[in-house]
Amino acid sequence: MASYDYDVGILGGGAAGLTVASGAARLGAKTLLVEKEKNLGGDCLHYGCVPSKTLIQTAHVYHLIKNAAKFGLPAVPAPPVDFRAITARIRSVIALIQKHDSAERFCSLGAKVEFGEPAFEDERTVRLKGRRVSAKNWVIATGSSAAIPPVPGLRETSFLTNRDLYSFEKLPESIVILGAGPIAAEMAQTFCRLGARVAVVQRGGQILSNEDKDMADRVMEILAREGVDFYLNAAILGVRNAGSRKEVEIKRDDGRVAILPAETILVAMGREANLQGLNLGGIGIPFDAKGLNLDSRLRTVHKHIYGAGDVTGSFQFTHAAGYEGSIVVSNAIFHLPRKTDYAFMPWCTYTHPELASIGMNEKRAQAAGIPYSVWIEEFKDNDRSLAEGEEVGRIKMVLDEKEKPIGIQILGPRAGDLLGEWAAVLNGGIKLSTLAAAVHPYPTLGEINKKVAGAWLSEKIFSEKIKKGLRFFFQLKGRACGIDEGGRKG
Numbered sequence: 001m002a003s004y005d006y007d008v009g010i011l012g013g014g015a016a017g018l019t020v021a022s023g024a025a026r027l028g029a030k031t032l033l034v035e036k037e038k039n040l041g042g043d044c045l046h047y048g049c050v051p052s053k054t055l056i057q058t059a060h061v062y063h064l065i066k067n068a069a070k071f072g073l074p075a076v077p078a079p080p081v082d083f084r085a086i087t088a089r090i091r092s093v094i095a096l097i098q099k100h101d102s103a104e105r106f107c108s109l110g111a112k113v114e115f116g117e118p119a120f121e122d123e124r125t126v127r128l129k130g131r132r133v134s135a136k137n138w139v140i141a142t143g144s145s146a147a148i149p150p151v152p153g154l155r156e157t158s159f160l161t162n163r164d165l166y167s168f169e170k171l172p173e174s175i176v177i178l179g180a181g182p183i184a185a186e187m188a189q190t191f192c193r194l195g196a197r198v199a200v201v202q203r204g205g206q207i208l209s210n211e212d213k214d215m216a217d218r219v220m221e222i223l224a225r226e227g228v229d230f231y232l233n234a235a236i237l238g239v240r241n242a243g244s245r246k247e248v249e250i251k252r253d254d255g256r257v258a259i260l261p262a263e264t265i266l267v268a269m270g271r272e273a274n275l276q277g278l279n280l281g282g283i284g285i286p287f288d289a290k291g292l293n294l295d296s297r298l299r300t301v302h303k304h305i306y307g308a309g310d311v312t313g314s315f316q317f318t319h320a321a322g323y324e325g326s327i328v329v330s331n332a333i334f335h336l337p338r339k340t341d342y343a344f345m346p347w348c349t350y351t352h353p354e355l356a357s358i359g360m361n362e363k364r365a366q367a368a369g370i371p372y373s374v375w376i377e378e379f380k381d382n383d384r385s386l387a388e389g390e391e392v393g394r395i396k397m398v399l400d401e402k403e404k405p406i407g408i409q410i411l412g413p414r415a416g417d418l419l420g421e422w423a424a425v426l427n428g429g430i431k432l433s434t435l436a437a438a439v440h441p442y443p444t445l446g447e448i449n450k451k452v453a454g455a456w457l458s459e460k461i462f463s464e465k466i467k468k469g470l471r472f473f474f475q476l477k478g479r480a481c482g483i484d485e486g487g488r489k490g
């Protein structure tokens with residue numbers, strides 16, 4: 001039997017790689033984790049979820065200060081932000097979480113951590129810092145980076161990606177954001193709230209293009225009301241330096257050309273898998289800019305080399321990377337064949353209000369040819385929302401032909417947290433009547449989950465048929481009060 005240095009070698013110490021390393025090492029597999037940067041944690045910790053959500057919270061507090069009068073408080077002046085203090089806070093939050101993702105912690109779990117740039121020599125062997133290291137199984141978990149589109153002039157003009165956002169010395173006066181996905185929407189609102197002039201340029205006719213248009217349009221309206229300028233259906237003709245500022249030239253759908261001046265340009269036009277430099281071509285593993293070609297057990301053409309996280313090119317979220325890492329552990333360590341199932345993969349865009357989604361929305365149901373019905377409840381009818389001044393938003397429940405829930409979208413305060421209950425309902429096959437009957441604490445935002453299920457159930461309970469039956473069996477006498485068309489009580 002061939003002998004290898006390790007049972008499993010993992011390339012990339014982000015969300016996916018750390019999940020595999022922790023699972024494999026704790027199960028007793030001799031585990032190697034290789035990371036290119038000087039710290040573990042990946043994009044999520046250093047340039048993604050953690051710094052962005054920290055910055056979003058700072059911007060939210062600043063927004064509340066500026067809107068103190070809305071809460072019956074004395075209006076207070078809000079001096080301009082000092083971005084160095086903001087970045088210091090971001091660094092401190094990263095440092096807190098970094099402890100959990102440290103090389104020492106993974107060593108204590110039993111995994112060896114090496115820093116360097118690996119490249120495959122053959123299907124079982126990687127060259128690392130001039131040495132050859134072999135493993136029975138390999139996992140490619142090297143994540144993704146901002147895709148840089150071939151916009152004329154862009155490469156010659158300095159621009160930012162998510163890696164540069166959290167280290168400003170001072171708040172840019174103006175930003176043009178290319179792209180209108182989740183990162184673009186979150187950062188547009190955040191920088192606008194902090195005091196920058198923000199414009200968003202989008203090729204298509206809606207922002208957040210994976211979402212239903214009604215929900216995405218609502219987010220756009222809210223951001224526009226706060227001051228973000230949107231240019232939809234706009235082609236980017238070019239980018240150039242113009243003295244101390246930059247200019248983005250766009251062509252709008254009516255054919256008009258516009259010049260958008262900006263101190264800074266943020267490129268947020270999708271992601272590209274980090275697969276260069278690993279010599280994947282040399283060992284016959286096909287890939288493209290989107291990611292690896294994997295089967296449903298996350299295996300490449302070599303069944304002992306797996307892919308997990310953003311390199312799969314599917315759902316590029318930290319929780320998806322963790323889920324895929326657990327699938328790899330099942331297959332590679334437990335030898336229990338386990339396939340991915342993304343039917344109920346949730347996600348959330350952390351604008352304010354948040355937009356969270358799980359399962360089918362209308363767009364996806366239509367694309368899949370699934371007949372569906374939609375149930376909606378509004379946050380303006382939720383008492384806690386009103387108390388907190390968060391009256392904007394709605395929940396949309398999508399049911400299939402058999403009236404089984406197949407998807408939920410929530411636009412509203414803490415929507416991502418509210419989705420947790422639906423993750424349990426959908427994954428657990430829990431009946432809507434069970435959710436509708438479950439007592440929720442009052443007043444909470446979560447009551448909206450019960451309410452939308454209850455709206456569906458009410459239609460069944462308070463039907464004419466049921467009323468007729470009750471009248472027949474128990475001689476109920478019917479209405480005691482009513483209001484006629486003229487508004488008169490009778």
Ligand SMILES: Cc1cc2nc3c(=O)[nH]c(=O)nc-3n(C[C@H](O)[C@H](O)[C@H](O)COP(=O)(O)OP(=O)(O)OC[C@H]3O[C@@H](n4cnc5c(N)ncnc54)[C@H](O)[C@@H]3O)c2cc1C
Nearest residue numbers: 012014015016036042043048049142143309310316317318
């Ligand atoms: C601005 C922003 C905000 C985001 N917000 C959220 C959010 O709120 N919620 C959410 O779920 N997701 C969010 N994401 C997405 C999330 O960050 C990614 O989906 C997640 O980090 C993917 O995990 P991963 O392990 O695949 O990649 P990563 O976490 O990026 O880890 C990959 C690791 O591999 C290393 N690496 C790269 N190349 C090599 C190499 N050749 N050799 C060795 N190591 C290598 C990298 O240095 C990195 O440490 C956000 C992303 C961005 C950019």
